[in-house]
Amino acid sequence: MNNAIRYFAGVDIGSVSIAAVLIRSQKREMAASEMIPSGGNYKDAARKVLNGVLSKAGIGVADLAGIVTTGLGAESAPFPARQVSDISCQAMGCRRLFPQVRTVIDIGGQFTKAMRITPEGRVADFLMSEKCATGSGRFLQVIARILHVNLSEIGSLSLQSETPVEFSTNCAVFAESETVSRIAEGAKAADILAGVHRAMAAKVSMLAKRVKMETEVALTGGGGEDTGLVQAVGDTLGVRIWVPEQPRLSAALGAACLAAAD
Amino acid sequence: MEQREQQGKTAAVKGTDMARKVRGMVKNIYQSAHEAKQAGGKVAYSMIMSQYDEILRAMDIVPLPTENFAGVCAAKRQMDRFLLQAEADGYSQSLCSYARIGLGFDSLRKEGSGIPDNSPDGGMAMPDMMLGSSSVCDPRYKWFQAAGRFLDVPRYNVDVVSPPIRANLEDTRDYYIRYQKEQFRGLIAFLEKQTGRKMSDDRLWESIRLCDEAWRLWYEIDRLRVAVPSPMPSQDHFSIMAAAHYYAGTQIAVDFYQGLYDEVKYKAANKNGVVPDEKYRILYGAGLPPWHTLWIFNYFESFGAVFVIENVYRAYDPVEVPSSVQDPVEYLAWRTFLRVTQWHEKASARSGNPYVEKLLEMAADYKTDGVVFHACRSCRASTLGQTHIKNLLGRYTDIPMMQLTSDMVDLRDYSESQWKAQIGAFIEALAARKRG
Missing domain, CATH: 3.30.420.40 (ATPase, nucleotide binding domain)
Structure with missing residues (x-):
């Protein structure tokens, strides 16, 4: 049985800010988070926020087992990811928290x-x-x-x-x-x-x-x-x-x- | 920016060959009116579902459906100058945008002493009369009253009965039919005065026969659409409705629907669906279509979601008028009464709402996975009550529902990014329900 820790990232590309959250597979606990202003270039900002959250956790992109992007600018993500509506993501995020x-x-x-x-x-x-x-x-x-x-x-x-x-x-x-x-x-x-x-x-x-x-x-x-x-x-x-x-x-x-x- | 990006990308890709022929038929509506005027014929501004179509055909009056013209303007993204002209004349942005386009067109015509340059499909010929009706909503007669500012032509309004849901129809039926017949008789007297000719009962019967046959075929086509995968999507419906409404009482409509029936039957039998992999079947629940952005139906299809049926514009199933009725005007009165009350009994027995009953039946028959409503800011008739209908529907079914908001023709009320965000979430809800 493989007990290696797996990481998953969520990136919310909104009109005001871009946020990234990293969770560990075990108990889906939050490993790191990062948030920056969206600015005028969603693509660069998304890359920056993802790199930032990975850096905080001390891992690289290759350690990610999956990424989901959401928000108005989800299509702009410069990395391969599955897109999910922010409505579904909010629902899931709130269920996790409350x-x-x-x-x-x-x-x-x-x-x-x-x-x-x-x-x-x-x-x-x-x-x-x-x-x-x-x-x-x-x-x-x-x-x-x-x-x-x-x-x-x-x-x-x-x-x-x-x-x-x-x-x-x-x-x-x-x-x-x-x-x-x-x-x-x-x-x-x-x-x-x-x-x-x-x-x-x-x-x-x-x-x-x-x-x-x-x-x-x-x-x-x-x-x-x-x-x-x-x-x-x-x-x-x-x-x-x-x-x-x-x-x-x-x-x-x-x-x-x-x-x-x- | 969004609006500019969508210039030239308003139409939807159709599912049937017959639907692709409708564009020419619609153009011909306006061309026929111009030709009739040149030949000394009579042209009337008209409203669909006013129940008087056959009377106009029997008297060789060319109907000019002003609401359709507004839809054509929107589909071509040429509505702004008419909307803005009406608003400059003092008509509020909250008034029916169909009416604002028509009023703006006639205002510009009066201002420029002729049809505004480059009007879609050649514009609307100068009418000889305006025929409003109380059917569906009040702008359908208030509009023509207001148009009197710009057009010095006579008008006539027909009242169309609308018995309450819980009325005792056995007791009141004869009264309603007598009243409706009087309304039609009044219209005929008006038209005879305008044309200087008496209406022929034989011609009216012939027109009724053709109209009933076209609507029967249309109903049969929709019954074929229960097939999985869907052989004909809603964007086709919003095209092919033109034959029944704008060619009512003509052989053209009958021939068109016969052709469409054959095509849809073939597609259904051969499982020739709208999309290669139909994942979700959607019911278009209420609200006028977004004429400005019909390609949105194709956007749904990109997720495997097909609009398989809709509860807009084919408002009635066929009804059976007693064979004892020998007078064609009385037949029209009977048919009107039966059409507008055909869901009353079911509504009384359950939800109290005919609209909800019809949607529930459609959802079951067409095996739909979800319902989409379109709230049109300037259409009170199709929008007021939508939330109530949605909530009431939710008591009897748990399929996901979504309400999109914009307008039928006014692009200023539309937001592409908002719609795409909503549609994404809706598709996810459909997927989650399918997964169980």
């Missing part, structure tokens, strides 16, 4: 996705947000830029809000001008951010309800790093939200698990 989870909300840079998953980590139903920035991380980027706040700070700042601003629009472009108006009126950045989070949470929650959300619920993607957004979504849905320690790695983790399952 076996009790039955609904996953993934808030990425381009789209938000809601999926209902089976106990085996299969996708039972899913929906993507419409062709609209309001339901995506791009919305937060726009508002953070206007407020001159770092993306990493918006969550904690939002949680300090006492009177969240009511946004009268569901459009990111109009919300931008509305934000400027609110700033001119003297609204605090915390209240504006809390208002944005509420508006996004309403939109995201609608998606979750349309896939007939079942508890427990996990939130992944860049949106999971925003504690204000996570709380707003939890409040709107009336449930506790499970968030991975590194929310932007869960699709890559799922991809690695699927590579191991081949």
Whole structure:
């Protein structure tokens, strides 16, 4: 019997960042992870992130028993790999992290996705947000830029809000001008951010309800790093939200698990 | 960028030889209207499924299906100037995009005193009348009311009955049929005034006979499509429907469907499938087709997924009007009533929704592995209720379902990357279910 350790990689090539996760065959435990900004060249970035994760684990490409790529840029991978949709990868990644989870909300840079998953980590139903920035991380980027706040700070700042601003629009472009108006009126950045989070949470929650959300619920993607957004979504849905320690790695983790399952 | 990349790549590769002949038939619709005008004939803006097709044929009025023109514009990616013209005239982007294209076309025609240059298929001839109907949705008569801004021609709207699901049809049937007959009688009086000629009952009967025969053949063709592998995909359906709707009541439609029937029967008997290795059979559940991107059906096929049947545009199975009916107008009224109520009994007995009942039957008969819906942003009639239908369907079947969102003709509502991402996940769900 061959007891040699085998490694499997998952690479998630997204619009904002590219993440790679390496797992060991034994117990499918995470051996290493790496994440870099996508930049303008998916091919180079994908190569770089894979080399980075292999280097961290101290192994070479030849030690890999399988690779799965996922995300919007999966086709750009410069190495041989099986492609799997990020929806299936998120489902599998969340099952690995939170076996009790039955609904996953993934808030990425381009789209938000809601999926209902089976106990085996299969996708039972899913929906993507419409062709609209309001339901995506791009919305937060726009508002953070206007407020001159770092993306990493918006969550904690939002949680300090006492009177969240009511946004009268569901459009990111109009919300931008509305934000400027609110700033001119003297609204605090915390209240504006809390208002944005509420508006996004309403939109995201609608998606979750349309896939007939079942508890427990996990939130992944860049949106999971925003504690204000996570709380707003939890409040709107009336449930506790499970968030991975590194929310932007869960699709890559799922991809690695699927590579191991081949 | 995405949109530019897809220029010239809108059409789908067809599965049957007969479907490839439809393009010429569609061109001829618009050519016939121009020729009729030159010969002093009458041309009418019309709406399909208004139940009045045979009346127009019996009176030698050339129907000009304005919705189809919008589809042609989208398939050729020549819709933007018409959409933008309508929006410049004040029509909201949330209004029916078929209507916006038609209104934009007529607005440009009025502005330029003639058919806009390089209009697809030669553009729509100036109509002598506009015939709206309440069938399917309200833009199908509001559109022609609005077009009165640009066209000084008479219009007539026909009401098409739509009894509620749980109505006691035994008690109310005669009322509905009498009312429908009055509607058709009113239309005939209007058309006789416009043409200066009386309608011949004999010609109406002949037109009805031809229409019923074409629709019967179409139904038989769809029954052949239960075969595995699929002998004819949905992209063909969205072409071959032209014969039944735009050539209703003509020998052309009958001959076309006879030819298609023979071809599909041969393919089914010889297991000549749409793709070499059919892995998944898909039901097109609801929503108008994405005329701007019909090649998407071929994209599904690249994964071995074939759309084997659809619940759009062939809205009725054949019905049997009592042989005691001797008046052709009464026959049309009866047929209308029977068509629009043919799923009521099954719906009352189970889900309460005729649409769901039909989909469930199709899913079983055609052995489908999944259902795809298309939500069209500007088509309330085919989109409102889709989520409800999907959820209701989910009570009776566990096959994967997916809803794609765009519009039937407005490309601004379409995102190729989003669709491909969704389709990838859907195919994986189909594969996972097959693995068990």
